[in-house]
Amino acid sequence: MSLRIGIDVGGTNTDAVVLDGRRVVASTKSPTTEDVTIGIRAALTEVLADVDPADIGSVFIGTTHFINAIAQARGLERVALVRLATPPQSLLPMIDWPDRLRGVVGDDVHIVAGGAQFDGAPLSEVDVEGLRDVARKIGESGVRHIALSSVFSPVNPEPELLAERVLAEELPDVSITRSTLVGRVGLLERENATILNASLLELASRVIDGLEQVVASTGIEAPILLSQNDGTVMTLERARLYPIFTIASGPTNSMRGAALLTGIEDAVVVDVGGTTADIGLLQSGFPRESTVALSLAGVRSNFRIPDVLSLAIGGGTVIADDGGTVGPESVGFRITEQARVFGGEVLTFSDVAVRAGADPMGDPALVADVPDATVAQALRIVGERVIHAVEKAKLSADDTPVVVVGGGGPLLRVVPGLEDLVVPEHAGIANAVGAAFAEAGGEVDRIYDLSGTTRAEVLEQAKAEATALAVESGADEALVRIVDADDVPLTHLGGGSAVRVRVKAAGPFAHQPATTPEGN
Amino acid sequence: MRTIDEEALNDITLGSTILGSGGGGDPYVGMLLARDAIRRFGPVSLVDIEEVPDDANVVFIAGIGAPGVLIEKLPRAVEYERVLDELERFTGVTYEYVCPIEAGGLNAVTPFATAAARNLPVIDADGMGRAFPHLEMVTPTLYGGSATPMVMIDEHGNTMFLESATNSWAEAYARAAVLASGANAASALYPMSGRQAKEWLVRGALSMAQDIGRTIREAREAHVSPVHAVLEKQSGVLLFTGKVEEVERRNERGWTIGTAHLSGIDGDVGHTMTVHFQNENLAAKRDGEVVASSPDLIMAMEIDTGEPIPAEEIRYGYRVAVIGLPADPHWRTEAGIELSGPRRFGYDIDYRPVEDAVALT
Structure with a gap:
């Protein structure tokens, strides 16, 4: 169980490598196929020729498949976007998208009253009846994926959660991606990521089914992990729901790979x-x-x-x-x-x-x-x-x-x-x-009350907690570090009594990942 | 008179980020609002201030709020389309020209949303030649111009008509009201005549924003340094080249207040700079000594791309050129420095023209 496999599914080639620590035991490069699993199977079969699959402790996969799908506007599903805000809105979701992509993803935008102020207070009451009407329209249109956003949902997610419940009641078979789980403050950018995620879900499901089957068919029973944008990994279960987090992993993996192969850090x-x-x-x-x-x-x-x-x-x-x-x-x-x-x-x-x-x-x-x-x-x-x-x-x-x-x-x-x-x-x-040296991560994303404490103190607390989570996911305690820290004051006009803190820690795996390392 | 189309709007937007001096709000949202209006109603005319008749009625159109709010609670066209009607209802005057209050940041382009809908021309001028955080910090204040009668409306259906004793009082009341409404409102303020506009305003402010935007765009296309292109074109001063080591930032009373600490690279190795900001960058110190201060413009640009980095976004690791641009002559007077100089913002330093920094570096 001491070996690890790294697989990179690129637009042109599918590469695989078997590593013992940093030593390359076997490697191959084969053409990426229309059905990516065929190329992966070919690559795995080749590198496993002289390796016992039982010796494989983990399989790390990086892919540009999803960003390529977006760039070429293929394999994407139509998405309905529901924004909770004050109607009528002028700067609509997808306002600045390339026409070709919008043509594929659709222009199915619904504005419903709701959302929050900058301090989390309600912007206006969520229009539940309006949501039910929208749900009916979406149901009739046959669109199977909803991207859901709400003004200041990173500060107050409640309106988005309520809308999710209402939409799910009306449309039990339709997927809902909630913007708060995909992006941060900045409504248009957060919606962009949410819509792209919703649009990729079916492709992600097909690709991940294929990955699981093809790896299992080679006799490997080790956990399979997917590279994320920030150089950490996530489980396939999570990748099915959030494929958007893989889309920039290609450059991260190649640059990390260059450092690992040469020992040159700058x-x-x-x-x-x-x-x-x-x-x-x-x-x-x-x-x-x-x-x-x-x-x-x-x-x-x-x-x-x-x-x-x-x-x-x-x-x-x-x-x-x-x-x-x-x-x-x-x-x-x-x-x-x-x-x-x-x-x-x-x-x-x-x-x-x-x-x-x-x-x-x-x-x-x-x-x-x-x-x-x-x-x-x-x-x-x-x-x-x-x-x-x-x-x-x-x-x-x-x-x-x-x-x-x-x-x-x-x-x-x-x-x-x-x-x-x-x-x-x-x-x-x-x-x-x-890809094979992607890291274990831990993230804290929480609202802290600042009464009796300071922003600096809660930031330190969040950093310590994220570090502990990363270590729990398998990161080497000596090498774990903070890779992203972001805090949003929730009353930035007049005081400052609460703050939303997001901190991510990451570090190289100290040993082979356990069955379900969480890279979220 | 000339017409502002989408390319011109893009250049103005980019240039207005430089004129924002680190603040003024992300003009991307304003650009989208103006572009949407131009697409629906057609291109907008931009007129030179000399073309405006002395007896014409002129007014500033501006968004009021917090930059961090505008990217989430997005401005809506309906408010910008309605705000001038409300002021006309209040004053009984019909306004023939609209003008930006500040050519720096988001408000460089918000008047286009009103102008397109009402088929009015925009005047190529503004009340700052940059961005400032308080609504009394405009050149008309230097000449006795009044912010009121003004009107402010929000997306919740609230309309506030205001008459104030002084422009500072207008700021205090408007700030309290915008806070109550959720930190995003549209306003029409500083009604003035064409003759007053010619005397009071910073001429050619939108053309300057457009020139700066075009300079950056063309430098990028030609693969030459956008930073140096802007300095050359605008008689600017390169104050420092460095890497951001630390940023202290806090939000207080609606403003983003703090300091960015830089360590030198290239020609500035071994030296340090601090940039002090309250929404806008207000003072820059090289090795502890003041080299630039408000009302002159201080801006951080990413070294390679020339991308202007606002004070809200500057953070550890950025490699920036800090540049200084001279303020409009309206500001470089005793009254101008009293209204907008470093002491006005609580810094115990004397204003010194940014050109003097050349001798130091």
Whole structure:
């Protein structure tokens, strides 16, 4: 029971690694399939060839499947949004969404009187009859998922809870995602996350069923954990309800993987996949987080997620015949059919890199006729873009090392100007390694009465409690730390008698996770 | 006269965050409100103050409340559409022009919601050239202009008509009322004539916001430093480049009060800066010595992206350039400094023009 498996399900490849501590026992990379479980089964079968499944103590899975679904607006369900506020509202939910995504998720918005003031006092009484009318309309429309929000629900969740009960009574078979459980203060951003979560539920259910079946079919009986945005894990039971918390786990896993594979804690990390190169900064072994409101596939969010710059440069990126245009189109996971080195018709970044002497793949003879001028021109453009992005990711003009990971990472070795890159052994499976070292977390989210105490005291108390919860979930006591702390005064105009505190602690697993570590 | 479309609105919104000097509320919500109005009623005209007849009736339109509330209890178009009708009902005067009270933050664009619905032009001016937390801290106060008669309405159906003895009293009454209503209300205030507007207001304030926004956008597109582009374009001063080490912040009487502590990077290694804020950034000290103070503008911008970081959001780990921009000449007078200088906010320091900091750094 001493080994752990890390699996990364990306848009192009599914990678798996078996680790004994930090030692790579077996690893593989296989194409992601339309039904992701086929690719996972193939990857698991390969890495388990010489490993006894009974020796596996835990399975860690990271996936970009859900963010890809949002970015491509596929696999999403229609959602009805119910907002408790004072009607009529002007800034409606989904107001700033890309049209394509809104077209898929729908424009089914209902405003019902309710909500709270900033201090938790009722904004107006919840219109229960109005809610029943809305429920009837939703029932008739056939929409199966509701996203429910309420003004200042992070301060006073009662109106949202009441509405949930009423809607559930009327529509027992419809799922309800409550905004308070998904986001924080900032109504539009919280609703965005809530709607996306509701929209992903059926896809999440299918994918997680598949994950469970495919892992069980290999004879592994260990707990399965899914990576979250913040580098901690959650159980599959929780992931079924909150798939939104996995959507930014990809960059976190690749950057953590880069640190684990190289032992370098401060670096610019370039993760080259099939379609994009994602560039971010690693500080003390963890990704630098974004400082501004972030867009997830065009939707504004207030999650704390790694600050990553994406370039349209990957192994499958399409190159014009004269080398003068690089991307943004990519053949993606069809690279093994369509790229020239694999006998296809499309000239890709992989083809020009192999022609320039990168580690061979496919049949290098098939690209021997690509003109030198095309290769030089394409590589010059790639070099300029990557160097510029790396300079931007650095915080100062020092000699921060640049670590390259990802399936397409080794291709960058032949790019002029990028000769000093660190390309670790197993670079191609950094995401899977990062996933396997996701952490145990503990979170406190509670309203504290400030009479007889101070904000600083309750913050310390919450931090101690979150730390204890993380340790209980399996985090190493010596290494656990606070990763997020946020407090909202509940009477910020005239006094200050209560405060809502959210604190999250995380740390590496001290030993194999028990059956149900809670990463919430 | 020119027309404000969605691109212009986006630039004004970004630039108004810089003019917010750390406060003024997140203009994103205001932009959405104005954009919604423009989409429903069509583009809004922006007129130069010289185009306004002397005998025209002009009024400020502003949201009043707490920035942390507006992102949750969102402003509604109906209040901005109705607020001017209510003032007209109260005063019996018809207003032909609306104008922002502050070009910094959310209120740079809230008048567009009223203007679009009523088909009125917006004047390219404001009463601050930045953002301030009190409604008496406007240039008309320096010339004897009165905040009242004013009207304030909220989403609960309450309307308050106010006549006050002084503009400070108007602030006190409006603050109490907005607190009672849940910290988000729309108001029409400082009715004035076209002639008074020309004498009292900060000219071209919205154009300045738009210029700053465009400068940042174009710098990003050209992959050059937005911070340096803004400094060059607006005769600003780079006060400090550093990393936020600690932020002390408390909420008191409706204001976000505190200090951000920075340690230097790049050219400022070995030095420290503190930025002191009460909603807006009001003073900056380098190694303990004041280098900028209100009414000059002090703003933190994220080093790489040039994203303005408000005082509500600044936190540990941010890497920022702290910049200073000179206040409008209206403020750089004895009366102006008395109304909006550091002592007005309880800091025991003398105002010194931000340009003087150049000699220090």
